[in-house]
Amino acid sequence: MKNWAGNVTFGTGRHVAPGSLDELSALVANSRRIKVQGSRHSFNTIADSSETLVSLENFGEIGEPDPESRSVRIGGGVTYGQLAIHLQSRGWALSNLASLPHISVIGACATATHGSGRFNKNLSNDLLILDVMGPGGEVRNLAAGSAEAKLVAIGLGAVGIITNATVRIEPTYLVRQWVYEQLPFEVLISHFDVLSRHGYSLSLFTKWTSDFVDQMWVKERQDGLFEGRDECFGAKLATEKLHPLREMDPINCTDQLGVAGPWSERLAHFKLEFTPSAGEELQSEYFVNFEHATAAVDALRALGSELDPLLFVSEIRFIAKDDLPMSPAFGADIVAFHFTWRPLWEQVREVLPKIEALLAPLGARPHFGKLFTMQSDRLAEVYPRLSSLRNYAAELDPEGKFLNEFLTRSVFGIKSPA
Template sequence: MNKRTFLKTTSVLAAGAAFPQLISCKEKPKSDPRTNWAGNLTYSTDNLYTPKNISELQDTIKKLKKVRGLGTKHCFNKIADSTENQISSAAFNKIISLDKDKKTVTVEAGIKYGELCKYLDENGFALYNLASLPHISVAGACATATHGSGIKNGCLASSVSGIEFVNGKGEVINLNKEKDGAEFLGAVVNLGALGIVTKMTLDLQPTFKMKQIVYQNMPMLALEKNFEAIMSAGYSVSLFTDWKNKNINEVWIKSKAEDLKEIAPEFYGAKLQTKNLHPIETLDAINCTDQMGVEGPWYERMPHFKMGFTPSSGKELQSEFFIPFEHAYEGLMAIEKLNAEVSPHLFITEVRAIAADELMMSPFYKKTCVAFHFTWKQETEEVTKLLPSIEEALAPFNPRPHWGKIFTLKPAVLQGRIEKLSEFKDLMTKHDPEGKFRNEFIDKNLF
């Protein structure tokens, strides 16, 4: 299978709009093809709009028949793609207000986490969690239930307490957690299917310092009886493995500074590192957040990569699958049996924990999960053939995929695992009765 055929048969994240009369916010097509961050997907349209305000956004949506929203282009499937039009949220990138009494911040939807964190810290506040990369937009991350790690930490969308979006009818809709109940819970992880998000309010906590330590070479067997204890050893814990020799290559533990009194030389058979490490040990750690127990602000420890480091397009593919936490070790061992097939095409796998939430389309709806995140070499044909084997190995645990990454689960199987799918479809009908925001990804996977 060649690259173009692969792109036509797989799935990516929110992208959407163009109309000849809307010259003021339409970007001129570039001679080079427009691609996602990794370059594995070429968007199916050159019609890209970047409205500067809500009025422009409303006019654009009203005049278009088909449209998808586009964030920071970090999805690896076609969730954001459109054959007709895309609307970029890049111009909606400001901090609107900070409510110190309620401990909330309201931001425009296109702002990146890395642009928000320093402001919050300077004003005495912190977010509850961050993804491994800080270069993604707030709206895009929440729309796909993107997450960090931590058995008590929900996905990034779980911190949302208010949301504003322009729906398929061009209406400005405001919902909040206190008064809008189920409709709010359906609108946060929205897959770009209800409209274009313009504003979000996020719950905050007081700022804090963190320390990060890394251990190397933990036997997988240590996880059999101690999985929960290991994943609970810090505020956020990540395990990295290349599936060779039944070994966890690296254990990253991020702790609140006040909670890390001593640094043990060993951790369940793993040895404390003697230098900063990249998740892929052979790569330079210069762009990774500081380790070795060096104290720093929460936003300079919680992600794996530094805020000031802007990653270039990475020649990689990503897949991620979630299963209930109680089956974590069984799931790990089910994948380990495929080590000979997986390892040759893999850069690294990260294992994380995500707390349960109440969001309709979240993979973590009412269940704490373990995540198996695969960063693949950009070998699209080989990876596409391999994914069904991984999905089948995890099948006894009813895996759900990350909405913005590559998967091959049959739509009927996926739909059967989404408890609130019918209610979400009702919201789509309410806010997008003409199906403006439906695309190939939505039609295939939800309908």
């Protein structure tokens, strides 16, 4: 079995999909090494195991939205797409979505997956109560807002199996989406702060080589402040629907041109009913604190001619600060620099250290679900609370049942469990 991108072949043929909590519990208790998978959209081996892989596809239940607590209870195998349809049909919504709705909620949150928006936190912040299965197969209930729940929400799959969670919801809302073309980099740099506040969600697509950001995607809540206009920071309003890759048919993209639609059909870039680009791509992403973002833009533009031949496209996004220990946005608003690579791993592997070196003075840290070459000692510097996660994992699971090669060697910088 492979991951979504097809660049990782998992290290075991033992895939199990328990049908009940008791079955899962017995499986966990009797396993030496075990790794739960979400929808397998990560690009590295974070979701790999040498012994047993577990799918929670039979844990797909979604409860009725609770208006009082403004939350909904979900099973550990639910995807954002399933949750979005369920909530929207009942008049409820999530605060944000990633670019793709097909990913599992818990798997996405485990790697701090985010959408965009200067005032939107990454998706893990909407996880509330967590039911977590430990190495003996026992389930513990972590209270919303507790220090433990905050650590486990972005637990990289190292601290047990989340079997159920409650997720924060709000009443449904409408979103309109506009795309603008050819935003001058000069304007982006000179107006970075005010521009970043534009829209509820803002994405900038570029290949770094021209003097313009090719496309600026603005998603605005109907109850928000902004309207579509012919020109925005020098960029021109698109008059037809666009795909972030100009050569691709935009049919797979969520509706644009300012047509209002439910949040569930606008916040992701790609429609639920389509699978974009069928996995023929690789991805990397680095985060820097907001105040370093323009320096990062300059650095990446300087590397543009090396990036361009390997890139399908890059995307710049904005994420609000939070207080989740393993969040790249812990204590600071951040800007995300995402790279959708052509499936050319040998060349991509050569260019990643260059990006990491260029962005190192800016404290750049990688997305844990994507491809990076940064070593564990540097990860510990840019994610200063990584040691808390490692210590918590060691205490909870001294035998390292939930660890794998990626977590032990590449992330925690410790020897692989025997």
